[in-house]
Amino acid sequence: MSKVSFSVNGEVRDLELDTRTTLLDALREHLHLTGTKKGCDHGQCGACTVIVDGRRINACLSLAVMHEGDAITTVEGLGSPENLHPMQAAFIKHDGFQCGYCTPGQICSSVAVLEEIKAGIPSHVTADLTAASQVTPEEIRERMSGNICRCGAYSNILDAITEVAERQA
């Protein structure tokens, strides 16, 4: 067992955990924040994507005890049914899901993707490494490739992200 303290959606949480506990299991099983989903549990599907200190990561491939002092944002921290995050509203408007299981990961990832483009982080499809990144469908598709949607809602997810990006611009 090992002690760890980090903030989740702005609230400090103190936990005593088996060292084997992943951040994903700490969120779901210990803090009962079940918005973050366990898909493959091996970093291949992106359903567990959360934002840690402003960066998206796979919560399944990270030990909870390694997050001492970190600020973690899950889908519950982005918005609520009464007060949706713009990305959540856009996913609903564009029908960016079918079964919804991958959706919290898709939404956390897409919020972070727009921040990464704003921060000038290039991607595999960025033509000129020395120029500023643009929000294009090709860029969004590439940057979202770590989030799998088995229902195949990709084109609607792309529309939702594009709308939020355009509104932010």
Place this chain on the structure above:
Amino acid sequence: MKPFTYERAASPAEAAAAAARMPGAKFIAGGTNLLDLMKLQIEAPAHLIDVNGLALDRIEPTPEGGLRVGALVRNTDLAADERIRRDYGVLSRALLAGASGQLRNKATTAGNLLQRTRCPYFYDTDQPCNKRQPGSGCAAIGGFSRQLAVIGHSEACIATHPSDMAVAMRALDAAVETVKPDGTARSIPIAEFHRLPGDTPQIETVLEQGELITAVVLPPPSGGRHFYRKVRDRASYAFALVSVAAVVQRDGTGRVALGGVAHKPWRVEAAEAELPRGASPAMQAILADARPTRENAFKVTLAERALSAVLAEARG
């Protein structure tokens, strides 16, 4: 996952000393590969030494005019660094061709070098694998070998090294800096860092027990045009079937390293004299000793075509 104890290291030298002292100890940084393998019980360290607190996360200029990349610099930060994008484009391109945005945010420079093969038989614990269980045999030889090595392999192992980043570093002639448990430091040329499998495929690098990577040093910029061309089964988020890291100068000379073909990034310096004559003679020299299986013979042709595309772009 098997149970393990956990500590946060206070300094690189102490981390190395602790790793040498504790049998079955491993360093953990990003953890994206290690935790995956621990869940499958392919890795079962008794003790984890968390090195994230060590101040090894900076990219600094060297007196020689190159860059020293701290072992803990995340793949995203290395790929996005303005100096890397301007002067070492092949490295930025290789990093961005690997994994997903989420993984690149966690994965570190040193961890990327030390990642294990994605050979399906290494991952399948019901199968023999000399790398996972020395002496058990190799199910990949004679098995599903489409993704596996075409050169430098042995009767014991035909696994490939999965990194994109390391292939670019090989083309750039990077050096790996380490600290040993006794506190001494050394610099290992990337060409000598990864081993060929031979009859001990479980030993993948020249690192000694407890030795910790502290940085990767890039020599001064070589100029030229930089390319990383990766061919894979999906457009994104897949390992290379073949990749070509190349730096091509205006006069047609250059350097080429290949990924996806061997147990280490594959480069044959002597073959690079053929580059001005075109992709076909150059690749024939680079892969002269290739012994592909029936399933992966296509990689030899694919490597030549990928290089041909790179050289055409360099001319264009």
